[in-house]
Amino acid sequence: MSMYASVISSPRTAVLQRVERPEPAAGQVLLQLEGSGVCASSLPLWEGREWFTYPQPAGAPGHEGWGRVAAVGDGVESLRVGDRVAALTYRAHAEYDIADSTAVVPLPPALDGVAMPGEPLGCAVNIFRRCDIGPGQTVAIVGIGFLGAVLTRLASQAGARVIAISRRPFALEVARASGAAHTLAMEDHWRILEEVKRLTGGAMCERVIEAVGLQWPLDLAGELTGERGRLVVAGYHQDGTRQVNMQMWNWRGIDVVNAHERDPRMYVQGIRDAISLMAQGTLDAAPLFTHRFPLDRLGEALEMTRTRPDGFLKAVVTP
Known part of the structure; x- marks a missing residue:
């Protein structure tokens, strides 16, 4: 099985490639991604700081993905194929990504159709x-x-x-x-x-x-x-x-x-709390996703995140 993923092949260069689709191990799920946010923390990698190597793994450094569960690994009982979720993953600039089941948060029906990059x-x-x-x-x-x-x-x-x-x-x-x-x-x-x-x-x-x-x-x-x-x-x-x-x-x-958390459990708890606030109508993040790009234009999304022109707050990329 294969998929499309964006690959940062060198500083300020992102290319779309067909790569092998990952499969979930025990305790993991495979997500078919609806999209992923583009994070400012990715800019040092995009700009080419000396401590990075290229090409980067396919889909990296996307960590703001959401989508549906496409497959579950052994031992996963809390999630089912078809569940719509937000997740903390690390190669989400792709059609599919793997997540530990403990890093996946189901989305309620009230958020159907809403972009949900859970990590930010x-x-x-x-x-x-x-x-x-x-x-x-x-x-x-x-x-x-x-x-x-x-x-x-x-x-x-x-x-x-x-x-x-x-x-x-x-x-x-x-x-x-x-x-x-x-x-x-x-x-x-x-x-x-x-x-x-x-x-x-x-x-x-x-x-x-x-x-x-x-x-x-x-x-x-x-x-x-x-x-x-x-x-x-x-x-x-x-x-x-x-x-x-x-x-x-x-x-x-x-x-x-x-205020930067480094405990993955706190990341996931924050995602869970954010989903609750959005489902209640307390927080409406939709107007803040000002720009959307297809996956093959990840480079443009990162460059816009770097230059931050007027009218820009946050970009998301979609397969």
Whole structure:
């Protein structure tokens, strides 16, 4: 049996190939994928950092797949062929992928026909949980992409006043639609600080989420955090070391949380919780999937994720 899969054959080059279809081992399921999200964490591989080798395995590094169970391995009793599911897999830029049965979450009928890249939605829910956001708090979110938009929605629905900060006018419009009370252009460092001081009566923010992954937004996020507040690092800092103003952090007595989970069980729990929120109508992620590409155009989807033109939040690819 064979299938089509996208292969990153060299930096910034993705080709569609016919490859052998995988088969599930004991405790695994085979998924016939409806689609997979394109993640910004894949950009170092796409750009060609020196520690990667090419060609990459077929379907890699797709990890945001959803679809239907096509076959089950020995010992799998909780899932049946035909079940529609979201899953944590690792080669999902393909027609089929393998997943451990423990990393698969069934989708309810209320989500029929809805794109469901579970991993980024679960990631957002897990980050939100670690923020400890409650009613009446002022929350600054630095960076409004897909993740920042979901967090804006969750924080505003929790009763917080959200200040959304982004360099793109389109992203600020998305933040307002997601419940942000205030939006600020990420242009002038000191102007942002002064405006947040004005909005908070000088107290700054109880919670600040940095969702960009660069030095300046991290610096800004630290300065926006008020005394005894919590700074939550949600951005992917993959391009080297960072410097922080430890004197200020000490003086203000802030808590700093690295919100990136590394326990697969927590990933799956986040996916499960995100599915529940979507089925209840609490979270509507559909408007955030702004671009769709067929599988043979994965390279375009990755390049758009890299350049982030106005009007773009997140891409998905479909077989």
